[in-house]
Amino acid sequence: MMRHTISVLVENKFGVLSRISGLFSGRGYNIESLSVNRTTDEGVSIMTIVTIGDDRVVEQIIKQLRKLVNVIRVRNVSEMDHIEREMILVKVHATQRTRPDVFNIVSTFRGKTVDITNESVVIELTGANDKILAFLNVMEPYGIIEVVRTGAIAIGRGSKMTSEMK
């Protein structure tokens, strides 16, 4: 079982998101995260889907996605040289006493503190999945109040469009 990041270029048409999410639920594939947004072309959106499965399942997922009429391109970006990021907003307990420690960790991880109260801080952090997990791990003992994550987005390295890359 491996974590795969799949980039899906879709026509921005009625019901596309439900066709894709429905495909995953109907066939019992799992979605770790999904993010969708417009591309520079107004008629086209890009989705980044993170899923976990063995090679055969992921191959089926990709083939089934390609079968959808509104799907233009599908790439398993995990198989190529790529950059992956997600963003989190974390609300952590931080009193006057623990605040310096928390700030220290945040700066080590190149995060940003975006709100402070007497009992808590809100931190913004961007990074690949492992960095995010490591950060949350370190923050755990201070008391995490709330986490909101965007889910991963990914792009291939080099001068070609991700969807054009081999």
Place this chain on the structure above:
Amino acid sequence: MMTGAQILIESLKKEGVDLIFGYPGGVLLGVYDTLYDSDITHILPRHEQGGVHAAEGYARATGKVGVCFGTSGPGATNLVTGIANAHMDSIPMVVFTGQVATSLIGGDAFQEADIIGITRPIVKHSYMLTNVEETAAVIKEAFHIARTGRPGPVVIDLPKDVMAAKAKFEWPEKVNLTGYNPTVKGHLGQIKKMLRLLEGAKKPVIYMGGGVVLSEANEELVKFSEITGVPVVSSFLGLGGFPGTHENFVGWLGMHGNYASNMAVSDPDFILAIGTRFSDRSTGRLDGFAPNAKIAHIDVDPASISKNVQIEVPIVGDCKAVLKQALGEIDKFNWDKNASARKEWREQIKAWDKEHPFDYDRTADIIKPQYVVETIYKVTEGDAIICTEVGQNQMWAGQFYKFNRPHQFISSGGLGTMGYGFPAAIGAKLGCPDKEVFDIAGDGSILMNIQELTTAVQNKVAVKVAILNNRYLGMIRQWQNMFFNDRFSHCDLECQPDFVKLAEAFGAVGMRIDRKEDVENAVRESLKIKDRPVFMDFTVDRNENVFPMIPAGASVSEMLLMKK
């Protein structure tokens, strides 16, 4: 300028549609008003389910795209089973549903149903028409998608106001779909690789499915099998894709397929699969399916390849086109190389078939259901289009009728829909008026769309319905008999209508046949009736089971055979 409804009808004409099955309703009144002036034949079924199955039967018998209409809400939901059926068996259909006006969508308006949402997992594609300007283009795309690649149903939802709005009718020259471009020709390197493996094989088998029927690759496949000397087994839905009377034809494999076919796929050294999806009903338990064989697979749907079984040589493309390409290369290989081993292999298969052919007790005094099918085969000289219901009747139809051409066998394979056969037969007969069309039916299934008798009578559709009346949900009884200690829970159909009177009440011809010696004569008599449907109620052995049988989840070695 035309209304959306007029554009719709014009577009259907452009697509060459000459027959529609449809049922009107509030939001479709504008469309029906336009149909009133049109020369497209419109058949009114008596239930939308009957209409959608009839459209599918028409599509399967003719190879054209089936078209049907249902109104919003209950009309649309009544179509759902038929759409799912077409989806599972890959049949090209365009299904139009009425919808409330766009301004009302989402407000729980009268007869509003989110049919696009409801049918999402069971369509090849679907459209909600929101702009009258797009009507013609959407319809052209829908037909293109339905019939190309791996065929399937496309739903178009028609909001009332869009059908009333006006636009100029412009029929697009061609479709322009960036995300849809099915592969037709196969990769030549892969085809050669397949031929090389086949050349070296000593015990090869061709395993063909419904894709061969859909792409009408029958002639190419016969040539290919004859040149290479490779025997052919079929899936249930592949029947007719290779002549059932050809000496290289082994039979069909799966739960109730013949012994020789199942043995042939249990230990071959090479399988060439063509247009099939390795369904569980065909393969049985996967670890018992050809564990030592290399497998090449030709299929137009890449997702069907390596889905259930790992494939060595995938070849994506249309079955007919790829077989043509293979025939173009075939002389470059030496088919004599393993000729003697292959002859031995074919003889082995013939011996298996001799050992356990499809069989039944021919000496019995009462009517055996298999005898009825065999008699229909004899009397129609193997030329009829055979539709089936679901259950034992369906399996016996597949076992005792031999099919020699594509589009001759019409049965609900993937979904197993009781009530499918009769409306499908009506559609098939309307599509092929010169052919005899039979529905081999069960007494349970036939009641599920019995209202279509009216449709058949009204339109003088002379289909023959042969009810194999065992007064049981026979297939259910069989499983309860074999796997549930004879605990016959709710399968007894002791209480049933008088099918003869029922047929007569509808204006059809009814016959009851209780004696074996009357079977043949009844079938012959039925063929004389050309202007009405005929119901033949055959009183058959109540306790007959379908053999052979590979229980669900078992492998070929656990096959149950008829007691001799």
